[in-house]
Amino acid sequence: MNAASETAAANRERLVIVEDDPVTRAMISGYFTDQGFRVEEAESVAEARRVVRRVKPELIFLDVVLPDGDGFDLAKELQSFSDAGIIFVTRRDTDIDRIVGLELAGDHYVTKPVNLRDLLARTRSLLRRRKIERDTARRSTTITFGPFMIDLLRRELATVNGDPIRLTRGEFDLLAALxxxxxxxxxxxxxxxxxxxxxxxxxxxxxxxxxxxxxxxxTGAGDPGVIATVSGIGYKLGIFADRNA
Known part of the structure; x- marks a missing residue:
């Protein structure tokens, strides 16, 4: 392998597939390798621990039913030493399983049989979102705009007088981007x-x-012109933002 090939391989996004069924594992692995991912495999809880520590992946596909343990429990454990995104890929399709998985650790919950194109779309969307979050976190975390102050690290919004404004996760993420x-x-x-x-x-x-x-x-907190509509495009911040050092 020449230097250019080695650099390209090193820059590929790392994916770990935790799946005990060899046919499913090979199918997903082959597809995502063809899509440019660096794929590693594990067929058990014990092997997953070792592989995730070694590879330090950006993303993990995780089955729920594994021969030596439960995927939900493993997901919680992995989060203690890995910041990888987690997509559950499993035959367990009840609403309770889906809710438990998403509440515990999962970013997405996909049921088998797997639609590979759908899984790829979810993967790319998740990786883009996590890149946005990382880029935001690298910058100064407190920004003042008009009568408001937003703390990107603590995920808090308040007036400059210190009055908190409660936002949902989606509201906060959108406002932070603007x-x-x-x-x-x-x-x-x-x-x-x-x-x-x-x-x-x-x-x-x-x-x-x-x-x-x-x-x-x-508007209720003091400023009606914070978010402006840009015709044919979307939205922008309507007032000046001052990033605090």
Missing amino acids: VDSNGRPLSRDYLIEVVSNRHGEVDARTVDALVARLRRKL
Whole structure:
């Protein structure tokens, strides 16, 4: 392997597949390898622990039923030493299983038989969202805009007088993206990626509804012009944002 090939291989996103069925494991592994991922496999809880520690993946596909343990319990354990995203891929399809998985640790919950194109779309969406979160976290965490102050690390919004403003996760993520862009228009498609999360599918109407709710909350707290509509594009922050060092 030449230097260019080695660099390309090192830059591939790392994926660990934890699946005890060899046919399913090979199918998913082959598909995602062809899509440019660096794929590692594990067929048990014990092997998954070792592989995740060694590989340090960006993403884990995790079956729930494994020969030596429970995938839900393993997910909680993995989170203690890995910040990888987790997509459950399993035959357990009851509402209770889905809720437990998403509440405990999962970013998505996919049932078998697996639609590989759907799984790939979810994977790319999740990786994009996590990149946005990492990029935001690297910057200064407190930003003042108009009569408001947002703390990106603590995920808190308040007036400059210290009065807290309660936001849902989606509302906070959308507002943080607008504030971080400091007046640059953001498309609805970009904001869909920002607010996509484990609680359901997101589309342009979801973004518009979140903006409407944010406007009501921010207007009630003292400023009606925080979020401006950009015709044919999406939205932007309507006032100056000052990043605190």
